[in-house]
Amino acid sequence: MKKIFIIIAAVALGCSTSKQPSTTSTNSLNLTADGKLFAALFQQRAAEYKALCFQAFNIAHVRVDEALLQPQSKPLAIVTDIDETVLDNSPYDVRQSLVGKDYEQKSWEQWTGLSKADTVPGALSFLKYAASKGIKVFYLTNRAEAERKGTLENLVRFGFPDATNDHLILKQNVSSKESRRQTIAETHNIIMLMGDNLGDFSALFDKKSEAERMKNTYASAAEFGKRFIVLPNSVYGDWENSVYQYNTKLTTSQKDSIIKNLLKSY
Numbered sequence: 001m002k003k004i005f006i007i008i009a010a011v012a013l014g015c016s017t018s019k020q021p022s023t024t025s026t027n028s029l030n031l032t033a034d035g036k037l038f039a040a041l042f043q044q045r046a047a048e049y050k051a052l053c054f055q056a057f058n059i060a061h062v063r064v065d066e067a068l069l070q071p072q073s074k075p076l077a078i079v080t081d082i083d084e085t086v087l088d089n090s091p092y093d094v095r096q097s098l099v100g101k102d103y104e105q106k107s108w109e110q111w112t113g114l115s116k117a118d119t120v121p122g123a124l125s126f127l128k129y130a131a132s133k134g135i136k137v138f139y140l141t142n143r144a145e146a147e148r149k150g151t152l153e154n155l156v157r158f159g160f161p162d163a164t165n166d167h168l169i170l171k172q173n174v175s176s177k178e179s180r181r182q183t184i185a186e187t188h189n190i191i192m193l194m195g196d197n198l199g200d201f202s203a204l205f206d207k208k209s210e211a212e213r214m215k216n217t218y219a220s221a222a223e224f225g226k227r228f229i230v231l232p233n234s235v236y237g238d239w240e241n242s243v244y245q246y247n248t249k250l251t252t253s254q255k256d257s258i259i260k261n262l263l264k265s266y
Contacts, residue, residue, distance in 0.1 A: 031256040033097040039234040040090040040097070050121045052232045057122035060192060060229045064130050067191040077188035078130055079181060081195035082141040084233040086127070087117040087154060093235050102252065103236065105144075112147045115154040120231060124158055131161035135191070138162070138184050140200075142171040178203040196233035210242045 043049050067076060083089050092111040096102060127137050143151055148170060155163035169180050177199060184190060198205035204216040224230060244250055244258060
């Protein structure tokens with residue numbers, strides 16, 4: 001009888017102990033950091049992520065071939081974003097998240113200065129193909145001027161075409177890419193825009209609310225897979241910034257509260 005009591009007590013203790021970590025982990029969950037860890041895991045380990053990238057560049061390949069059949073009045077160009085479009089920065093996201101931090105300009109510049117970002121699956125081979133057909137590639141990014149050296153070294157390391165100073169268009173005064181796109185369009189016929197953020201394609205998406213971004217996405221539906229080639233990025237972007245209404249002063253806990261309030265359940 002004594003033995004039976006000991007066994008029952010041990011089982012009860014084990015059950016209560018097993019439940020406790022679940023409650024603790026839920027209460028201490030940092031949606032901003034922990035959520036980005038899970039998103040980075042998908043980017044680094046999921047074959048489905050690679051498949052989505054290959055799908056995007058397969059479509060881009062078809063669009064390039066179609067454009068080459070059309071008469072053109074100016075040299076052809078592809079304008080592409082860099083981060084999460086041709087270069088994979090998930091190691092940076094992981095490093096920040098593991099210490100409970102989000103994006104920081106200083107640590108970001110330390111990362112880009114290492115020139116260690118790998119390529120996004122399919123990006124290099126596609127851009128090499130386009131370049132072999134005489135199409136110029138412009139890298140239009142919101143990286144800062146201080147990141148020029150590390151960015152070029154990273155692109156050159158893998159042999160990206162047109163990885164030169166005059167084809168690397170960095171952020172100057174504003175984050176919107178519209179004026180920089182227009183400058184390129186003065187001398188080239190831009191047949192394709194590539195990016196992971198809707199602001200990479202049109203000013204319709206610059207600093208717009210969630211509702212406006214959604215409305216303009218539906219209005220631009222015919223362009224996706226045609227002139228706009230979108231790469232997957234669930235880690236960061238203006239989709240996230242619009243959730244926070246572009247408030248850069250929010251604390252992690254405030255961001256977490258916003259996320260919890262917006263998510264649908266049943």
